[in-house]
Amino acid sequence: MDKKKLFLEMMNFRHATKLFSDKKIPKEDLDYILESGRLSPSSFGIEPWKFVVVQNQAMKEAIEAVAWNQKQISTCSDLLIVLARKDVRSCDAYTQKQLGRWGLSEEGLKGLLGLYKGWVDGRDDHTIEMWSEKQCYIASANMMSAAAFIGIDSCPIEGFLSDKVDVILGIDTTLYHSALVLPFGYRAQDARGKHRLSFDEVVEFKR
Numbered sequence: 609m610d611k612k613k614l615f616l617e618m619m620n621f622r623h624a625t626k627l628f629s630d631k632k633i634p635k636e637d638l639d640y641i642l643e644s645g646r647l648s649p650s651s652f653g654i655e656p657w658k659f660v661v662v663q664n665q666a667m668k669e670a671i672e673a674v675a676w677n678q679k680q681i682s683t684c685s686d687l688l689i690v691l692a693r694k695d696v697r698s699c700d701a702y703t704q705k706q707l708g709r710w711g712l713s714e715e716g717l718k719g720l721l722g723l724y725k726g727w728v729d730g731r732d733d734h735t736i737e738m739w740s741e742k743q744c745y746i747a748s749a750n751m752m753s754a755a756a757f758i759g760i761d762s763c764p765i766e767g768f769l770s771d772k773v774d775v776i777l778g779i780d781t782t783l784y785h786s787a788l789v790l791p792f793g794y795r796a797q798d799a800r801g802k803h804r805l806s807f808d809e810v811v812e813f814k815r
């Protein structure tokens with residue numbers, strides 16, 4: 609099949625699924641979705657994320673209660689919580705480990721760290737957290753697309769109380785905060801139609 613057609617079919621298949629059936633995602637399919645997140649691009653290759661997969665039903669329900677009671681959360685097969693990293697300043701051990709992977713000379717690494725420092729360190733904590741979150745959203749989009757490509761549904765959710773979800777998950781909040789709630793599973797009802805601005809409204813060429 610034509611690859612462009614196939615890709616756009618997947619884009620049309622994906623929708624923000626509001627209710628999932630009780631069908632479970634096979635482990636190899638879930639691993640494939642997570643792998644597409646792991647392979648996602650990030651600024652400076654810093655990978656400022658962690659993917660927590662909630663399969664425990666009581667935990668899903670506790671998260672739903674602090675997320676506007678959105679039924680996608682308790683009915684899904686696997687509930688992914690995308691965590692954004694906070695320890696991404698140039699002095700942090702995590703950053704140095706990530707930047708140190710490129711096999712650069714001592715001089716080259718010093719130069720890269722200097723560039724990184726100028727880009728990241730001057731920002732306040734909130735701005736850095738948002739920088740990590742932006743990248744988590746790219747990984748999340750890839751995971752939703754990968755899932756749709758094999759007929760698995762999802763719903764990106766920002767309607768949740770991040771600090772409450774952090775407590776439910778028991779995460780170390782000096783290192784992470786929950787950036788996006790992302791249930792995966794199989795739709796229990798037909799998708800609503802797509803509503804999008806027209807091509808000409810969203811695309812502008814400068815020729």
Ligand SMILES: Cc1cc2nc3c(=O)[nH]c(=O)nc-3n(C[C@H](O)[C@H](O)[C@H](O)COP(=O)(O)O)c2cc1C
Nearest residue numbers: 622623624625626678763764765766767768802803
């Ligand atoms: C960052 C982000 C946050 C969203 N938060 C929610 C949410 O909390 N609950 C929900 O049902 N849908 C949520 N959505 C889904 C959007 O409402 C949905 O993608 C949009 O209306 C377009 O519909 P479609 O995805 O079905 O094509 C969110 C989408 C994005 C990208």
